[in-house]
Amino acid sequence: MTACTSQYTWFEVPRNDPPKRVAIQRTHDFREIYSLYDEATVREQASRCIQCGMPFCRVGCPLENRIPEWIRLAAEGEFLQAAAVSGLTSNMPEICSRLCPQERLCEGMCTLNTRTDPVPIGAIERFINEYAFAHGAVEAFPVMPNGLKVGVVGSGPAGLTCADELAKLGYAVTVFESLPVPGGLLVHGIPSFKIEKTVVERRVALLERRGIVFQTNVTVGRDLSLGELLATFDALFLGMGAQRGKRLGAPGEDLEGVYQALPFLVQKNVGCVTNLPPI
Template sequence: MSNKDLLAFVELERALPDKRKAEERTTDFLDIYTQAPNEQLAAQADRCLDCGNPYCQWQCPLHNHIPNWLELVRRGKLKQAARTMLNTNPLPEICGRVCPQDRLCEQACTINTGFGAVTIGNIEKQISDMAIENGWYDIAIPAKIGKKVAVIGSGPAGIGCADYLVRHGVDVVVFEKAPEIGGLLTFGIPEFKLEKSVLLKRREHLEKQGIEFRLNTEIGKDIAFDDLRAEYDAVFLGMGAYEAVDGGLQDPENKAIIASLDYLIGVTNHNHNLNMQDATFYDLKDEDVMVFGGGDTAMDCVRTAIRQGAKSVKCVYRRAETDMPGSRKEVVSAREEGIEFVFHKQPTAIHKDGDKLSVK
């Protein structure tokens, strides 16, 4: 690889992989982005200034060593770059897909204003995908220290805890009540943002590290919590937060009002035949759909409804578009896919007349 071009960020524009056309991608749940060639990844990585005080790294909640692995990508050392990612992040291929980089590392990038940030998220996604696919990660099992820990829940917190412990010689058993690991990563995020195969590959890697997963096992029902405390040296609680926010509008008798997570989980369960007993499938084909909220979950709902064949989909948010808490790129994708946005509106009541709802 040639020497670093210190003016690459001026000479080369920020470039993400192409998106599939909206009319094509709204008919399926596949990834909306194409793959960038390795040469493009290296060229985009070369735009990094390797700042003495890397704001991207400090803005990242995990403080990932972003400039370090960008330099390795620039030099074509992809295997080393992937391993550097994994040193601070147990789920780089997932963060590359769903982490809001435009509000974190990429927002903090020194060249973001004026030139466009380095494409940190996409580089992380593609390099970590290569690592899983090609077995680049070191899965050497360290010497055991004679401790055993139970982890309840296999969402990001549970997986992160289990990964850290097993790397330090602890025997780890993860208990998950669902039929697959991931928590909301698997069941609450649509596949067009996070393919379910990504979680399956990560589980295979974690099992090779020595982590045991006991799926379809609910603590308090299948196994008593006191039994875990007696058998293990420690118990980590990572069950997640599934409580719905109803905005004061929920009516138990009005089944046309659906909680966002209930909807998303039901669609995932249906699309993948996961046989979750408490998941309800809502088919919104040919329906007029209105989603309240402006975060990433709202975007997941409107974009899922479009893919189900809804007649029309509106996103209603009580503040301005600039105040929306979700990722900007999700709003852009939603607009491309035909979602209508209504701002500065707050629903105060929902009325039912036969099969139709009206919003006040």
């Protein structure tokens, strides 16, 4: 099948969001709500991109992802090449495509918003990267060591990204996580209907294949001092997450049966032991 090539595809083809699991299915589990496009639909939707001379979608992306490039490749059916381009600027595109608020960022800046609905950038990004995983095109290998060691405190998005970039440069990286499972709030704070835990586990497994070591159930300041880490590593990256709930300052928030969202999510997502009573 060939992609739509009309210069008016953006007008002729309406935006089509990814399939949504029916409610009766969703009442039985907390799995992700949206599934993937099929190949024909993703090519059709990618063909709606008009390849602007000034790609505002990139302006709206905090990573300045090369969005027009991998959308063009997706429209041509070159899904593996599209995923490769996507991975040049993002360390975890299969995760960002699920969690980024595209409606405020890249899609919010899409030129098509002046005439019609924007290109479904996030859904296309998710498809091409899941396609790459399904076809064995996503891999990670250790590189030649440079003799230096770095400790990373915290295994949320910042810690994982830092560890990945350092490992690519040959640093021996050890990541310390206070909770039993790596991933920070990606695992402990975000419900599975938004991103399933297996997606993050798959990314962590890739980083382990790159040579990164994860030490869980280790709290810096209790199990290890900052001084011990500084004596052990050539450098440290401190990426501790925001693990405390933010109070509303509203009347009644201290009443019985009213709970902070973050501790509730941490307990219910992975059953972690916290310093709070069970909710």
